[in-house]
Amino acid sequence: MTVSSAPGKVYLFGEHAVVYGEPAVPCAIERRATVSVEPRADDHIRVTARDLSLDGFTVEYSGSTGDHPDVNVPTPLVEAAMGYIDAAVEQALDAASRENVGFDITVESEIPLGAGLGSSAAVVVAGIDAATRALGVELDPREIAERAYRAEYEVQDGQASRADTFCSAMGGAVRVEADDCRTLDAPNLPFVVGFDGGAGDTGALVAGVRDLRERYEFAADTVETVGDIVRNGEQLLADADPEEPPTDELLAELGNLMDFNHGLLEALGVSSRSLDNMVWAARMAGAHGAKLTGAGGGGCIVALDPTPETETGLRFTPGCEDVFRAELATEGVRVEAGHAGDTPTEGTAE
Ligand code: MEV
Numbered sequence: 001m002t003v004s005s006a007p008g009k010v011y012l013f014g015e016h017a018v019v020y021g022e023p024a025v026p027c028a029i030e031r032r033a034t035v036s037v038e039p040r041a042d043d044h045i046r047v048t049a050r051d052l053s054l055d056g057f058t059v060e061y062s063g064s065t066g067d068h069p070d071v072n073v074p075t076p077l078v079e080a081a082m083g084y085i086d087a088a089v090e091q092a093l094d095a096a097s098r099e100n101v102g103f104d105i106t107v108e109s110e111i112p113l114g115a116g117l118g119s120s121a122a123v124v125v126a127g128i129d130a131a132t133r134a135l136g137v138e139l140d141p142r143e144i145a146e147r148a149y150r151a152e153y154e155v156q157d158g159q160a161s162r163a164d165t166f167c168s169a170m171g172g173a174v175r176v177e178a179d180d181c182r183t184l185d186a187p188n189l190p191f192v193v194g195f196d197g198g199a200g201d202t203g204a205l206v207a208g209v210r211d212l213r214e215r216y217e218f219a220a221d222t223v224e225t226v227g228d229i230v231r232n233g234e235q236l237l238a239d240a241d242p243e244e245p246p247t248d249e250l251l252a253e254l255g256n257l258m259d260f261n262h263g264l265l266e267a268l269g270v271s272s273r274s275l276d277n278m279v280w281a282a283r284m285a286g287a288h289g290a291k292l293t294g295a296g297g298g299g300c301i302v303a304l305d306p307t308p309e310t311e312t313g314l315r316f317t318p319g320c321e322d323v324f325r326a327e328l329a330t331e332g333v334r335v336e337a338g339h340a341g342d343t344p345t346e347g348t349a350e
Pocket of ligand 1: 014015016017018019116118159160161162163164202206294295
């Protein structure tokens with residue numbers, strides 16, 4: 001069995017605008033998805049998922065997920081989870097030049113599904129790594145990022161940037177602008193995450209921004225302005241010493257930009273009442289800045305605060321279900337267990 005894990009992420013700046021070629025700066029966080037893979041002798045895929053914001057389920061099928069699994073959990077969530085796993089398997093088989101190989105796959109995730117913390121990217125990145133290793137092929141993290149992007153692009157009907165998958169594969173803070181993906185030297189920022197217990201529909205939210213952008217010039221300008229915020233933010237990071245804790249001055253400036261970024265995302269229609277409530281609660285508690293993270297519509301906000309005040313404030317905010325401090329994950333995709341080349345031969349699997 002091969003086991004790999006990959007981190008989730010928060011967006012310091014730039015979600016949505018990155019889909020239209022503006023830069024974005026996501027940062028990997030120490031909440032990981034772990035995928036275990038065991039090749040089978042037949043072409044069946046058997047998936048057991050735990051903690052994927054689901055109570056846990058096991059499904060087995062052959063061919064594609066077009067054969068709908070019969071499980072007692074909400075269909076859209078299962079379809080989303082299965083779609084990503086299927087696309088990851090397809091990429092792994094392609095990378096290993098294999099076909100008709102089945103797998104037993106177990107997904108264990110600390111990242112809530114669809115909540116803006118990059119759960120699908122982490123599952124796809126870890127899944128491609130574990131499945132290729134199981135077939136005796138070792139991919140460079142950049143190739144895993146590229147293949148994970150193709151998988152997400154396919155599942156999300158072409159509405160995906162490289163930001164989530166590159167960040168999850170590489171770890172740390174990254175900068176993505178179209179197909180130009182780089183790692184950044186950034187100080188460890190004091191992220192506090194608030195989660196409303198909900199999820200957003202990434203495809204619908206991205207489509208909503210696309211519509212607005214096509215309909216109104218000022219919406220297209222708003223998307224470009226998000227790009228300006230990102231360029232300002234990355235300059236601040238470039239001027240900071242990555243080895244030292246961030247200064248209050250740096251946090252204050254980054255926080256202002258995060259507040260501005262949230263305002264523009266709100267204008268683009270991707271915030272929600274609970275996200276706005278949590279953003280305001282964080283600001284009132286003394287956070288340097290706060291914004292939604294990811295696609296929006298529900299899910300998580302990220303705030304900057306080295307003190308415990310924002311965590312306390314959010315804990316008492318109606319509608320905020322969970323609060324945690326998120327450490328920067330300096331490691332991206334990594335092997336947790338197992339070795340390459342353990343594909344069973346025909347007829348040997350149970
Ligand atoms: C979703 O985590 C981030 C979006 O920018 C979509 C994407 O970049 O693929 C909304």
